[in-house]
Amino acid sequence: MILYGKQVAEKLSDEIIEEVRSLKEKGIEPKLAIVRVGKNEGDLSYERGALKRAEKLGIKVEVFELEEGVKTEDLIECIDKINNDALIHGILLFRPLPKNIDENKIKNYINPNKDVDCINPINVAKVMEGDKTGFAPCTPSAVIEILKHYGIELKGKNVVVIGRSMVVGKPLSMLLLNEDATVTICHSKTRNLKEITKKADILIVAIGRAKYINKEYVGENTVVIDVGINVDNVGNLCGDVDFEDVKDIVSDITPVPGGVGAVTNTVLFKNLINACRLQIK
Amino acid sequence: MILYGKQVAEKLSDEIIEEVRSLKEKGIEPKLAIVRVGKNEGDLSYERGALKRAEKLGIKVEVFELEEGVKTEDLIECIDKINNDALIHGILLFRPLPKNIDENKIKNYINPNKDVDCINPINVAKVMEGDKTGFAPCTPSAVIEILKHYGIELKGKNVVVIGRSMVVGKPLSMLLLNEDATVTICHSKTRNLKEITKKADILIVAIGRAKYINKEYVGENTVVIDVGINVDNVGNLCGDVDFEDVKDIVSDITPVPGGVGAVTNTVLFKNLINACRLQIK
Known part of the structure; x- marks a missing residue:
């Protein structure tokens, strides 16, 4: 079975639209701030997708664009302004930031209740603790949403994650543990990778x-979940998995494009709704 | 080979004594605050061990004892006082705290630079990120110290951790990843546990x-590392591993008592020295 992200995103979107309606009835207009330093093409592409999605969901987005060369203090000032703006409920800050900015300092400045992409250490720690009052980063959450949507059980399953980044591998491993999966984390230094991955229930x-x-x-x-987004040698988008080579062997697989990436920005707005709920308490 | 903790603790202690000497030459007297609410026997036993170790190392310890029934605010006041005391470099707060205290609130109050047992989310997140400017919790660090002391390589090895607590399993898995191990985290919901553990290089x-x-x-x-401390049915201390049953099969094993537990409080003081260095910068 091909695990398309679109269906997952649509179901989540329906739920979000319902939530937005109910918030608006209470006089609350959910609003996201996107903070972008410079004009990185990847950031701009994600931004366009988010703006399009937001429109469908009836959610406002304000983009704060800062010049490539801004200082740490300028970015902090921008974040402070958003933190103190009661009409903005969530902050998405594109990373990595330019090297002259102290990212470690920035992290702590984002109001944890508006931190919809899990940058503040308070939310990172909550992901590790399995404390659901926090926000998990969007890509790992999208993986969990896909597995749940297609009824793929996690409890007691051997799940192998290849990659140990702070954006995907590590937080995803924590989310999987919280779902009672047995989790193996592999990476570039892993020996016998094939032996390990072949025995996975979910890879x-x-x-x-x-x-x-x-x-x-x-x-x-x-069950194969492909988080990668790459360009192959003829210029087409592709994943970390050779889809054509494995699709007739494995039980289920997400395509690229149209898999995990199709769910990520919807999860962002799901987090935004949760942020609204936190802030109106 | 039996991996005794004593040798590890002694080697670390020698290094710490040297560091204490050098700090004292600069007029700095390393000092730890132990904050204990109530008189839990486990806490008192750990405290006695820490006081004894501190004396050998030439490190001062001040115990702040609060009554079982104190309010969250009282504990915060105590922590604030320690945070602002330039002559105290580290805080060890015994947990779990009594139920009437809001532990989540307390966590954020501990100055991250004095947080030698990794309670503040800033340090929890740093452990996950592999950022060595933070403090890792003492028991997982003791496991790493033992493995390193006995020259047991971690890079590329299949390490299986059974247990997913915030005190041991989860942070230890992150520390192992940072050492380039391939890490599998098992727990009560894991199926085929024996199959998984039998193939581990390090369990x-x-x-x-x-x-x-x-x-x-x-x-x-x-290689078996036993973090458990339990009492068996005839009243003797024992680990999570049946030492007698496995000792002639496995390659190496830590005893209980005398294994991981013998290293933990020395790691605490190693963290305290690092805290001193952070604060005098």
Whole structure:
């Protein structure tokens, strides 16, 4: 079975639209701030997707664009303004930031109740603790949403995650543990990777290398979730998994594009609704 | 080989004594605050061990004892006082706290630079990020110290951790990842536990069940690290591993008592020295 992200995003969107309606009845207009330093193409592309999604959901977005060369203090000033604006409920700050900005300092400035992409350490720690009053980062959350949507049980399953970044691998492992999965975290230094991945009930790949995972890495009953977004040697978007090579072997697989990436920005707005609820308490 | 903790603690202690000497030459007297609410026997026993160790190391300790029934605000006041006392460099707060105290609120009050047992979310997040400017909790750090002391390589090894607590399993998994191990985290909901543990290069057990892991769970080349401290049915201290049952099979094993527990409070003072260095910068 191909696990399309679109259906997941649509179902989540329906729920969000309902929530937005109910918030608006109470006089609350959910609003997201996007803070972007410079004009990185990846950021701009994500921003366009988020703006489009927000419009469908009836959610306002304000983009705060800062010049590439701004100082740490300028960015803090911008964040402070958003923190103190009662009409803005969430902050998405694109990272990595330019090198002249002290990202560690910035992290602590984002109001944890508006931190819809899990930048503030308070939310990072909550993800590790399994404390659901916090926000988990959007990509790992999108993976969990897809698995749940398609009724793929996690409890007691052997889930192998390849990748140990702070954006995907590590927080995702914590979310999977909170769902009672047995989690193995692999990475570039792992030996016998194929042996490990072949035995996985669920294999989640987030390594950022085009079509790296081929049929030698998967088993017949493996559910494959591909988090990668790369460009192949003929210029097409592709994942970290060689979709054509494995699709007839594995039990289920997410496509790229149209898989995890199609769910991420909807999760962002789900987090925004939760942020609204936190702030109106 | 039996991996005794004593040798590890002694080597660390020698290094700490040297550091204390050098700090004292600069007029700095390293000092730890122990904050204890009530008179829990486990806390008192750990406190006695820490006081004894501190004396050997030439480190001062001040115990702040609060009554069982104190309010959250009283504890915050106590912590604030320590935070603002330039002559105290580290805080050890015994947990779990009594139920009437809001532990989540307390966590954020501990000055991250004095947080030698990794309670503040800023340090929890740093452990996850592999940012070594923070403090890792003492028990997981003690496990790493033992493995390093005995020259047991972690890079690329299959390490299985049983237990997913915030005190041991989760932070330890992050520390192991930062050492380039491939990490599998198991727990009460894991299926086929024996199959998984038998293939481990290194098996770390932190489940809190006396002698649960017997010879059916281990392989010939397994290094076993036993984090458990329990009392068996004849009243003797024992670990989570049935030492007698597995000791002739496995490659290496830590005893209980005399293994991980013998290193923990030395790691606490190693963290205190690092805290001193942070604060005098």
